[in-house]
Amino acid sequence: xxxxxxxxxxxxxxxxxxxxxxxxxxxxxxxxxxxxxxxxxxxxxxxxxxxxxxxxxxxxxxxxxxxxxxxxxxxxxxxxxxxxxxxxxxxxxxxxxxxxxxxxxxxxxxxxxxxxxxxxxxxxxxxxxxxxxxxxxxxxxxxxxxxxxxxxxxxxxxxxxxxxxxxxxxxxxxxxxxxxxxxxxxxxxxxxxxxxxxxxxxxxxxxxxxxxxxxxxxxxxxxxxxxxxxxxxxxxxxxxxxxxxxxxxxxxxxxxxxxxxxxxxxxxxxxxxxxxxxxxxxxxxxxxxxxxxxxxxxxxxxxxxxxxxxxxxxxxxxxxx
Amino acid sequence: xxxxxxxxxxxxxxxxxxxxxxxxxxxxxxxxxxxxxxxxxxxxxxxxxxxxxxxxxxxxxxxxxxxxxxxxxxxxxxxxxxxxxxxxxxxxxxxxxxxxxxxxxxxxxxxxxxxxxxxxxxxxxxxxxxxxxxxxxxxxxxxxxxxxxxxxxxxxxxxxxxxxxxxxxxxxxxxxxxxxxxxxxxxxxxxxxxxxxxxxxxxxxxxxxxxxxxxxxxxxxxxxxxxxxxxxxxxxxxxxxxxxxxxxxxxxxxxxxxxxxxxxxxxxxxxxxxxxxxxxxxxxx
Numbered sequence: 261x262x263x264x265x266x267x268x269x270x271x272x273x274x275x276x277x278x279x280x281x282x283x284x285x286x287x288x289x290x291x292x293x294x295x296x297x298x299x300x301x302x303x304x305x306x307x308x309x310x311x312x313x314x315x316x317x318x319x320x321x322x323x324x325x326x327x328x329x330x331x332x333x334x335x336x337x338x339x340x341x342x343x344x345x346x347x348x349x350x351x352x353x354x355x356x357x358x359x360x361x362x363x364x365x366x367x368x369x370x371x372x373x374x375x376x377x378x379x380x381x382x383x384x385x386x387x388x389x390x391x392x393x394x395x396x397x398x399x400x401x402x403x404x405x406x407x408x409x410x411x412x413x414x415x416x417x418x419x420x421x422x423x424x425x426x427x428x429x430x431x432x433x434x435x436x437x438x439x440x441x442x443x444x445x446x447x448x449x450x451x452x453x454x455x456x457x458x459x460x461x462x463x464x465x466x467x468x469x470x471x472x473x474x475x476x477x478x479x480x481x482x483x484x485x486x487x488x489x490x491x492x493x494x495x496x497x498x499x500x501x502x503x504x505x506x507x508x509x510x511x512x513x514x515x516x517x518x519x520x521x522x523x524x525x526x527x528x529x530x531x532x533x534x535x536x537x538x539x540x541x542x543x544x545x546x547x548x549x550x551x552x553x554x555x556x557x558x559x560x561x562x563x564x565x566x567x568x569x570x571x572x573x574x575x576x577x578x579x580x581x
Numbered sequence: 582x583x584x585x586x587x588x589x590x591x592x593x594x595x596x597x598x599x600x601x602x603x604x605x606x607x608x609x610x611x612x613x614x615x616x617x618x619x620x621x622x623x624x625x626x627x628x629x630x631x632x633x634x635x636x637x638x639x640x641x642x643x644x645x646x647x648x649x650x651x652x653x654x655x656x657x658x659x660x661x662x663x664x665x666x667x668x669x670x671x672x673x674x675x676x677x678x679x680x681x682x683x684x685x686x687x688x689x690x691x692x693x694x695x696x697x698x699x700x701x702x703x704x705x706x707x708x709x710x711x712x713x714x715x716x717x718x719x720x721x722x723x724x725x726x727x728x729x730x731x732x733x734x735x736x737x738x739x740x741x742x743x744x745x746x747x748x749x750x751x752x753x754x755x756x757x758x759x760x761x762x763x764x765x766x767x768x769x770x771x772x773x774x775x776x777x778x779x780x781x782x783x784x785x786x787x788x789x790x791x792x793x794x795x796x797x798x799x800x801x802x803x804x805x806x807x808x809x810x811x812x813x814x815x816x817x818x819x820x821x822x823x824x825x826x827x828x829x830x831x832x833x834x835x836x837x838x839x840x841x842x843x844x845x846x847x848x849x850x851x852x853x854x855x856x857x858x859x860x861x862x863x864x865x866x
Contacts, residue, residue, distance in 0.1 A: 341751045343734040343743075353754070412764070417771055426726050428772045429757055508764070511757035512733070523757050533733040533760065536641050539666055 299556055305549035308541075318543035319349040324550075340514035340525065342534065342544045349547050351554075353514040357431070357524030361506055364435025364520050365442055365499040370492055372439070373446030377488070380447075381454040382476040393451065400444035408508030411437035416509065423521070429511035431524040437505045442495035449494060453487020454480055486573040493566030497559045503528040527555045607830060609637045611645020611658035612737060613761075614780055615819050618684060618852050619658055622838055625846055629837075633830065642737040649822055650674055655831060657822040660686065660737035677825045681863055682818040683838055685853040687808035688742055690790040690815075691769045691777040698722045700791040700800035703814070706746050709776065712753030717774065729756040730765045730777035738762065741817050742778050778815075781808070781851075808853045816853075832865050839864050 308315045329336040330346050338350035380392050411433050419436075420428045457480045465479040481488075506512075511523030512533065531548050538545045609619045616639035623635035642659040646667055649657035651674075663671070663678060671678050690701060698721060701709075708714035709727055718724045731752060732739040739758075743749060759765050762779030769775040770786040781789070781803045791800035794814040807813035827835055837843050839861075844854035854860070 339751075339754060341734075341754075343740065344751045345749050348751075413767070413771075426774075427728060427757070428775070429759075429768065507760060512759070513755050513757045515754045523755070525758075533758065534735050536644060536735050538735065539643065539664070539670075540647055542666070 299553075302549055302552045302556060306546055306553050308546045309543075309550055312546075315543040315546055318347050319547050324349050324351045324547070338516055340530075342547065347543065349543075351551070353516050354525055354527050354530055354551070356516055356518070357510070357514065358500060358526040358528075360431045360518070360520060360524050361434050361438060361510060361526055362496060362499040364431055365438035366492070366496055368436050368439035369442040369446055369495055369499075373443045373491065373495065374450050374488060376443075377447050377450035377454060377491075378476060378481065381451050382480060383472070396447050397444050399440060400448075402440075404441055404502060404504040405508075407437045407440055408505040411505065411509035425521050427511060427521065427523055429509060430522055431510055431520045434506045434510035434524070435520065437509050438499045438502055441502055441505060442498050445498055446491040446495040449491030450484070450488040453484040453491070456487070457483045486570045489573065490566055490570050493562060493569075497562050500562070501528055501555065501559050503532045507532055527551050531555075605632065605830075606634045606636055607656065607834060608654045609635060609656040609658060609821075610640060610648045610654040611822075612642040612660040612819070613639045614642075614660040614686060614737060615658040615684070617850060618819075618847055621846055621850055622843060626834060626837060630833075633834075635834075641735060643735060646822065649678070649824060650676055652676070652824070655823070656834075659820045659822060660817065661740055662820065663822070679823040679826050681821045681823070681835055681839070682855060682859070683821050683835075684819045684844075684847045685808050685816055685855060686819050687781045687803040687813050687816040687853065688738060688745075688778055689781040689803040690792060691766060691775075691779065691787040692790050693769055693773045693775055694786075694788050695773050696722065696788075698790070699788075700793065702793045702796050702798075702800075703746055704796065706792070707748065707750070710742075710747055710752055710756065711750050712755060723774075725774045728772055728775045729753060730768050730772075730775055731756045731758050732762070732765065732779070733758045733760060738779060742815070745815055745817075781805075781853075805848070805851075805853045809856060819852075827865065836864050 309319060309321065310316075327336040327338055328348065328350065330339065330348060338352040339348040340350055340353050341348040376392065376396060380389050380396075384392060412429070415436060416428050416430075416433045419425060419430075419433055425432075461479055461483060462475055465475045470478065506524075506526045507529040510526065510529065512525045512529055513523035514525040514530075515522060517524075531551055534544070535548050538548060609623065616637060619637040623637050627633050627635060642661050645654065645657035645659055646663055648654040650667070650671055662680070668678065690706065692698060696717075698717070701720065705714065705720050709720070710729060710731070714720060715727055716724065717727055729752075731742075734740075743752065757768070759768060765777040765779050766787055769777040777787075789803050791802045792814055793800040798814075801807050801813045803813045803815070808816045821835060821838075823831060823835075839855070841857075844857075844860055848854045855863075
């Protein structure tokens with residue numbers, strides 16, 4: 261302790277404090293600059309789609325969005341076949357695959373995650389809660405490749421046997437595994453939101469004659485709704501961006517089908533599978549970076565949208581109380 | 582201060598070792614199909630030549646070719662020939678690709694062990710994989726949907742199968758693509774109605790279909806013998822690419838890989854060796 265006091269009195273220490281503050285500041289801005297630079301560089305690689313006529317001939321925005329007639333005498337269609345004699349770059353099948361997988365994941369993870377959060381924060385005894393919470397949060401620590409492997413080997417066989425499915429690897433299979441990855445995010449955020457609802461609200465409701473059930477669903481749940489929706493949005497972001505699970509478990513067939521029992525190919529899996537060997541600077545290369553840009557913008561918009569909803573809900577709730 | 586000295590010295594030492602080694606290292610990079618063979622050859626070669634240092638890494642044929650074009654590797658391993666685009670790019674960059682076949686590889690068609698079918702013609706395989714044939718009934722099997730498994734479109738195996746069997750036509754959109762041959766084998770072994778393809782060295786727990794090129798040809802099962810003598814129709818060369826005709830230590834290495842000793846090592850770890858005359862003809866003087 262004495263050493264410390266001496267230390268602080270030295271005029272040198274001012275400079276050290278100054279330096280320390282700047283270092284912390286730099287680390288705070290590193291993330292910000294990192295995100296910005298990543299976006300700029302990814303987009304830069306996608307730019308030839310809009311500028312290079314040679315690449316546009318293969319993959320213009322028009323060709324990626326609308327139905328194309330690839331062969332004479334055949335119907336125009338959406339198709340993702342980048343390594344074909346006639347390369348086809350429709351984004352529509354990939355878009356459907358992405359949304360389908362994320363939707364299944366949400367249908368599976370939202371009720372489970374929020375249900376678990378309500379139980380853990382409102383009904384569980386302290387002892388039970390101390391078991392449930394860390395175990396669910398441990399789910400987040402399972403590497404996604406392990407979840408994918410589980411879905412590929414075990415879950416797929418189970419689902420096929422139980423439901424009698426034609427396709428062993430399908431969106432339902434991938435969606436459930438994705439849901440497992442999203443549950444801990446939804447649970448953690450929702451649970452935190454509910455436990456941070458002031459005790460006074462619960463007491464007031466109880467005083468007015470509400471039972472435990474009514475307190476939880478009529479008072480605590482609405483008050484924590486902004487936090488809960490934030491959890492759902494973050495979980496959705498994870499489900500859209502997650503790569504390894506869908507790559508292993510979804511079958512990756514780029515088809516246009518709304519059935520969750522069919523296979524599906526997502527944006528993220530496409531990038532992961534194809535970027536490794538693509539010819540540098542080719543149309544395929546640019547398209548993959550364009551996919552990356554879209555994915556980035558998409559998740560960014562989801563998070564931003566979620567944030568705005570959150571702020572508005574908060575204001576509304578504050579106005580009420 | 583003392584705490585800093587040790588890491589600093591360590592870094593210096595590591596750095597100097599790096600520089601010493603870098604001068605004589607041969608780097609090999611490319612195809613995941615070939616990486617196991619490359620590593621084995623490197624080990625054995627280094628045992629026999631103490632001054633040689635060889636680093637082998639995978640990443641795929643395309644990755645290896647890109648590295649060769651960028652001058653980032655001495656030898657590129659590839660399970661396919663370079664594409665026209667890549668040859669053009671090489672010319673622009675002043676690289677003169679020199680190709681040597683170092684081993685052979687057969688692509689097997691996998692079926693579930695419970696599938697009653699045992700053989701296909703090219704026409705049937707093409708029909709199934711392009712989506713014209715969708716039911717096993719149409720090729721003499723059960724009344725059930727054919728579930729197609731394949732490799733990702735970045736794989737040399739994907740490109741080779743497409744060129745050789747599908748006649749460059751597109752795979753059916755319903756083809757489920759999986760990362761790696763092991764995943765394809767696993768999927769087919771668990772799916773009674775599944776069909777897949779991949780290198781023959783990898784197959785465990787599924788059966789190989791015999792394949793005939795034309796409808797009147799005899800159907801041949803893939804095996805090291807039938808690939809080596811050319812009777813199995815879906816087989817290919819595995820290549821090493823150099824920048825210009827190899828000289829010095831690279832020449833010594835490639836001649837050793839093509840020698841009886843080198844080819845025997847390939848055979849020992851389930852690759853198909855080149856027929857002796859072919860290996861000899863490619864040796865550099």
